[in-house]
Amino acid sequence: MEAPPPAVTRADVLRGAYGPYRANNDLLSYHLDIRVDPVKETIGGKNTIRFRMLADGDRIQLDLHEALKIDKIVLGSTELKYTRDSGAVFVDFPDTLKQGQIYSIDFYYSGHPVTLGRFGGFTFSKDPDGKPWIFTSCEDEGASIWWPNKDQWRDEVESMEISVAVPNDLVDVSNGRFVSKTDLGDGYTRWDWMVHYPINNYDVALNIGNYQHFSDTLKGDKTGDLTMDYYVLPGDLEKAKKQFTQARGMMEAFQHYFGPYPFAADGYKLVQVPYAGMEHQSAVAYGNHFQNSYLGPDWTGVGISPRFDFIIIHESGHEWFGNSVSAADRSDMWIHEGWTTYLETLYVEYMYGHDDAIKYLTGVRKKVQNQRPILAERGVNADPTEDQYFKGALMINTLRSVIDDDSKWWSLIYDFYQQFKYRNIMTEDVVAFFNRETGLELTPIFNQYLRHADIPTLQLFFDPATRSVSYKWRADEPGFAMPVLVGEKGHWQRITPTEQWQTMKTSLTKEQFEVATDLFYVDVAKY
Structure with a gap:
């Protein structure tokens, strides 16, 4: 039986609620510029935060984990006052910021980031050869566990620069397009990356290690060629060259159903990590040991799983749902996970046919617990049930059967993605779209599967x-x-x-x- 959701804390409310000091501004860009010291296990630097005021005000809310020190926050040459409360940072301005005006502040910080959560949050570790291997994965814990930002889902920056200084013998792989690397003359090299699209805070990633790089190019027609870059440890290079060929088939399948890869200007990357994997935008984290299936030789138990590497297919599928089409609140994360689990079945259908896709989907049915609704409480950083994955996908497949016209279905899901790409939406937006485009009243169906524990x-x-x-x-x-x-x-x-x-x-x-x-x-x- 699945455990009940944890009790809501003050920190959850402060982080999850889209309060007045979040709502009064709109993020435009970040420039995260930091140094990572593997010996001292510290990070430090600044995040330059550009935002437009949506209403007059003299305070905004940002976030940074209490384990990290705020060195200073400045607007130009003016040092700003701030108040910390359970991870929230309330920044006060001496003069009123005016509606419609754009402002930029520099948020300096430093310290030892904490290692916690399922995949470690921010982790200093060693690779099998004893060299530093440093990585981030903070979807649950929040990006503010290691860098200062507006740590919520509703408001994403339109673009982002990431600059990471690491010892000269290491490589940093982050999101976006590689711009340059600069020898700083003190034993450190700065790696600069540019993200050209909106990005979730938790997608922002550092991957620091003794990485070897190889690449491929997927030929395109109207959208041009897509660069596909791979970063792995030296001892795994040959295995990776064989296993990562699956990324081409994945890309072809998902582009077939939903249109071009959504982050073409940034390219697509797979980056080896020591945990299972995570959908870090344009730098997908991979840790499935260069083998097919996941959590065993046939994790769905119907003979389909051994044909492909689950982590490559699932985590890359999030580039379309989760990273491009994003939920505006964590409560509605099924928009990420239910749709991406359904994308697994579309990959199977594209590669092996409809019957195998249905067989694969039937295999996940036994993983659904139906203990509590998929939709969690809103505005409190709630943790949705695991049913958002498999029950969400089964609901979407049920919707396909209700519509009972595959030519219409393919058009619907293509249009659904295209309408909402690069946007943050809620369940109500999904339901309204399908009601409008089908001419059917599907609200009771969505409600039964999403807002109630039991299925009909x-x-x-x-x-x-x-x-x-x-x-x-x-x-x-x-x-x-x-x-x-x-x-x-x-x-x-x-x-x-x-x-x-x-x-x-x-x-x-x-x-x-x-x-x-x-x-x-x-x-x-x-x-």
């Missing part, structure tokens, strides 16, 4: 004397009425049960009468 149950009452079956939905969402395929595989009959009993004739017995539960994520109760 199709109740079937058989009457052999009249050779009939009565049917209705048992669901939590009022007005739930969803079509479903019943009868006999290969000869399905489409019915639309509601919350009221309906009756149909059937020559099938209770044992023979089936429901297409591989196409619709529902339970069945026969009486």
Whole structure:
């Protein structure tokens, strides 16, 4: 049984709420310029934060973990006062900042970043040869665990520069397009990267190590060629050259369904890390040991998983959903994870066909727990249930079956992505889009799967004397009425049960009468 969500803390509220000192400004750009010392295990430097005021005000809210020291915050030559509270940093200005005006502040900081969370947050470690291997992964913990920023999801910068100084014998791989490296003359080299697109705070990454680089180019037509760069440790170079060829097929599949790779100006990178993986924008973290499947030889148990490297496919799929189309609040993270899990099935369908895709998706059904709703509480940095992955994907596949027209479905999901790319959205935006574009009232279906713990149950009452079956939905969402395929595989009959009993004739017995539960994520109760 899945554990209940943790209690909400003051830190959660301060970080999760889009309060007045967040809402009064719009981020434009960051320039994170830092030095990383592997011996002292410290970081230090500054983040230059450019923003436009949306209303007059003399205070804004930023964030930095309490383990790190604020050296100073300045506007031009004026040092600003600030107040710290549970990770939040309230910055006060001596004069009112005016609506519509653009301002830039330099936030200087230093210290020992903490190592915590599933993948370490910010970790100083060693590679197998004993050389420094330093990495970040902070989706859950928040980017402010290692650098100062407006640590929420709603407002993303439009572009970002990342400058990281490391010892001369190491490489830093960060997000965006490599610009240059500069020998600083003191044993350190600064690596400069440029992100040309909006980016989530938690996607911003450092990968510092003894990396070897190789590359590939995916030929394009209208959008030009796409650079594909790979960074791995020396001992894994040959394995990586073989395994990472899967990235081409992944890219071709997802571009087929959704259009061009969304960060072409920054290129695509896979970067080896010692944890499983993470969707760091244009610098996808990879740690699946250069083998197919994930967490075992056949992690979905249906024979499809061993054909491909789950981490390459899933984490790269986030470039479309999670990094390009992003949730505006962590509560709605199924927009990242449910859609990207569904993208796994689209990869299988593109490579191996529809039947294998449905087989693969059926394999994840047993991983759903249905203990609490997928949508978490909003505005409090809530941790959504793991069901956002598999139940989210099963719901999307159910929606495809409800629409029952694949040519329309492919057009819908393409248009859905294209409408919302580079935007931060909520569940209501998703529902409104599908309602509008299909002309159907799909809100009760979305609500049942996202806002309630249980899935709908199709109740079937058989009457052999009249050779009939009565049917209705048992669901939590009022007005739930969803079509479903019943009868006999290969000869399905489409019915639309509601919350009221309906009756149909059937020559099938209770044992023979089936429901297409591989196409619709529902339970069945026969009486």
